[in-house]
Amino acid sequence: MIGRLRGTLAHKAPPWLVIDVNGVGYELEAPMSTFYDLPEVGREVQLFTHYAQKEDSVSLYGFLHESERRLFRDVQKVTGIGAKIALAVLSGVSVDAFARLVQTADVTALTKIPGIGKKTAERMVVELRDRAADLAGAGGAVHGAPVATDPLSEATVALQQLGYKPAEAQKMAKAAARDGDTPELIIRKALQSALR
CATH class of the missing domain: 1.10.150.20 (5' to 3' exonuclease, C-terminal subdomain)
Known part of the structure; x- marks a missing residue:
């Protein structure tokens, strides 16, 4: 069982990220709450993990906070x-x-x-x-400034992966996006608006 990983953040595209631990790339699925606080690609990161095995698949999930x-x-x-x-x-x-x-x-x-x-x-x-x-607890966050080539598209794809229909995800992302926003910020604002 894998309970924690510490290594270099090699790739991130919500909801997936890859952490390089001594040359082995672990692919994890993570919630947006973790993506908001990830460091830049190439920086060190430590994640708590949840290992799930089913009959036809094995999955690894990552979280910044316990x-x-x-x-x-x-x-x-x-x-x-x-x-x-x-x-x-x-x-x-x-x-x-x-x-x-x-x-x-x-x-x-x-x-x-x-x-x-x-x-x-x-x-x-x-x-x-x-x-x-007992659900709420403290956890150490690692902060960084994410870099994206097309923040609006990245945010739209991430919203679709969270369960929104393509047209709805695009509408939500466009309404939330402002010049200079990172994908994570667009997603956060879109989700906050949806919950109002």
């Missing part, structure tokens, strides 16, 4: 929720915000996260309410 990994794991304990929705949760809201939504039983806000319908949101509230107070 609290994100814990939430990723807890959300998947809810009946009918898998890794894709767990990543969408972390990409749509912070760990603290999610904990508050569950504690206050804000089903309406939870359904604004891609892939979560009313019944799923209600199950989350029921099954995670007891753990919600």
